[in-house]
Amino acid sequence: MVDAGRATGAASPGAGEIFQILRDGRARTKAELAALTGLARSTVSSRVDALVASGLVHPAGEAVSTGGRPPARVAFNPLAGLVLAVDLGATHATVALADLSGRILSSRTRSLRIADGPERVLDSVIAEGTQLLEAGAHDGSHLVGVGIGVPGPVEHSTGRPTNPPIMPGWDRFDVPAYVQRTFDLPVLVDNDVNILALGERAVSWPHVDDLIFVKVATGIGAGIISGGELQRGAQGSAGDMGHVQVPYSHDSPRPPGDERDLEAIASGTAIAADLRSQGIEATDSSDVVQLVRAGNPAAISATRQAGREVGEVLATVVNMLNPSIIVIGGSVARAGEHLLAGVREVVYRRSIPLATQHLGIVQSQAGETSGVLGAAIMVVQHVLSPAGVEARATRS
């Protein structure tokens, strides 16, 4: 799916432009909309009618009359459409329905192995989505788009995963086309970390324009919001922090000058391997988190060191992008303050003062549903962009 959200249709403003005014939720009369836009009354009238026909806008009572028949008011109707929002992890899937304000109406999480391949995983997701649609009484609302987060790099413009390391069978798979055989709608796909960044911002930092979200879990990745926009880069691989190569720190016993991917030394998997080498039983992130919570000194030390390694890369990112907030999330972050303490120690020491004096490094506050929330917001931004609204109002 090409993201029509970037085409603003500024040269030919129409229903989309009127809708952006109504999106704040306030009810307005046609006369008020004509005054706000400078559009001719007849133009406003036909465009509002098209929006009402599309369902995006609905009658919202009457304004106080100044004599004669009181003028009708219209307002944004968030239940005009539903979004199917999907968050796929390595071993789980959350499927949710959201309204057009991004509010989650219902959701389900179940175990599901991404490695089972796209057909099996997507068939299951589609079945779950269909059940959610049937189970809910949504006042006749219909689905307007599908948003899917996957645990690997995605070419966002086509919705195809690109060499995703933990998703065998998904490379270049046309996810939108497959889903569109059931739901003939816009299907947007992005990697899970970008989607978590959108969700985190929407929930906790709605007024922050420069935010980096870092997920430290089985893998490591970042979602970069800069200048108010999610930055995907030229091929959609922006934020691939896990494959940044880092030198071994000089206080480690490893050979100096040797280098490895950040993921190979600071992910939950890497911390668990480090603990095993010390004779402590640990296979994955959740074991690490349990050990840290139980006060195991080796686990605390290894988690803090992982934070320092992540901080080494973030120090460069802070100098280069000057964010105001870095949010650390993912399963390893649930170990508490130890990961963050390591990150802060290095970032505040190594980045320039101008970039760190107002910088917050905080733990993710978003709960289990932040993935589907972000996926919903990605679709809402697309569907309710001026161009997206234009298309819907023209179609109806």
Added chain:
Amino acid sequence: MVDAGRATGAASPGAGEIFQILRDGRARTKAELAALTGLARSTVSSRVDALVASGLVHPAGEAVSTGGRPPARVAFNPLAGLVLAVDLGATHATVALADLSGRILSSRTRSLRIADGPERVLDSVIAEGTQLLEAGAHDGSHLVGVGIGVPGPVEHSTGRPTNPPIMPGWDRFDVPAYVQRTFDLPVLVDNDVNILALGERAVSWPHVDDLIFVKVATGIGAGIISGGELQRGAQGSAGDMGHVQVPYSHDSPRPPGDERDLEAIASGTAIAADLRSQGIEATDSSDVVQLVRAGNPAAISATRQAGREVGEVLATVVNMLNPSIIVIGGSVARAGEHLLAGVREVVYRRSIPLATQHLGIVQSQAGETSGVLGAAIMVVQHVLSPAGVEARATRS
């Protein structure tokens, strides 16, 4: 100066919106503009009149008549305003006049020490600008804005340099207020590398949305264009690549684990110091460039190694931002392919394949005037933004 360019005035489109259509240079009738915008004929008429009164738009002949008086056409008038564009370096100043299409009409470069402090430097710049304005026959055009690039970090929203290391006396100096005592107009200030990035893109890569410009000279800095926008970050310090800390490479004789700013090991100054330690006479970038051009093996080797060090940091940036073009400029880049060869060697080896398969690493093509060109473009984008045009058309 707050950058009004980000406020689009979408909720209240007016003259600004009509102007954006005309900005492509084509002449159009009021009827054509009404059809393109959906605005009422009377609205279009009053807004076009305001634009003509502001001078931004001028009569451009008549369309073919379909009976009756042939309708008048209007078009963008790039000479409706002039921009004073200033590029300040450590030891030089270039002052230029540009029209509203960003074309440089005249320019002068002279020696000038930035360390002489803001009053002396800006007085000199203002005097040069006044002379250029008097010398040129600009058809009565008047100045509409001033753009200034300086060799240090700037808080773009206020135009104040922030702890600029090579600009004694400039810290927190209110550059716009000082210049506005002579020219009571929008004065935009940014660091020279951001401005070079804007100039480089305008000249050589107008359709590229993700471009990193790296200046390797006395200092090292980057201008980051991502998602089509120059990224300044929360405090305007984005792109401060020179202060990224890098470990010594393991094939160097320096102590492993020790770290320094990139600038301290890869700038023109650092290369010259390295050569001096080998008994070769070199004080700055231009000596290095001369030695390289003369085929001096030590200078070639040191320049290539500097390229590798820059490449180490860029490898992280490529993974994180996935640009399509990296442009290497600055005085050391004039040494030819050796610097670039070092950069390419490391970036292509260390970044992920998805991010490098379509990545170009090229030498700056912009000439001596790219600094003032970028400064002019920064001001044009501001003055001709919908909100900027709105303000001008309302004022006149």
